Amino acid sequence: MSQPRQRMKQTRSLEERMAEQAAKLKEQASQMPAGAERESLLRRARIAEVDMHLSDWGSVPRPAAAEMIQSSLELLVKIQADLTELRQLALELPPATAGIVEMFADQMEAYARLIDQIA
Structure with a gap:
């Protein structure tokens, strides 16, 4: 028999969480030298920002x-x-x-x- 799924009640909105993630990724990237790893972090930050705005579209x-x-x-x-x-x-x-x-x-x-x- 499978275990019941554990559920979490989110206390912050998706937009807030995505904005925080984007800010953290940008901060990490700013402390790295130029290179592929830094660009990867910046790309992930941009994706988080886009996701944040896509969530807005879903609520319209x-x-x-x-x-x-x-x-x-x-x-x-x-x-x-x-x-x-x-x-x-x-x-x-x-x-x-x-x-x-x-x-x-x-x-x-x-x-x-x-x-x-x-x-």
Whole structure:
């Protein structure tokens, strides 16, 4: 016969626990030299922060979540339009500056694709 499962009543919310874990991981990483182990700790901290925000999504009522998705998609369209304009303006800049602007636009476009995948 199997033993009954031991249950624990959590005294703090998931968000609080994830924030604490992220802070601890960042603290540990700040005391380490640059390298793979430090990057691993920072990656785990970022994951804890994302998990904390995903928990927020789960607690949003369905109509509000749909509105949030719609506003995210509208924001995505605006971001893409702004990126197009930014790339056009970069053509008028000196090559070194234009390269920096292009790198920024590429990074923002990558974030926009992530938003699109999530929504």
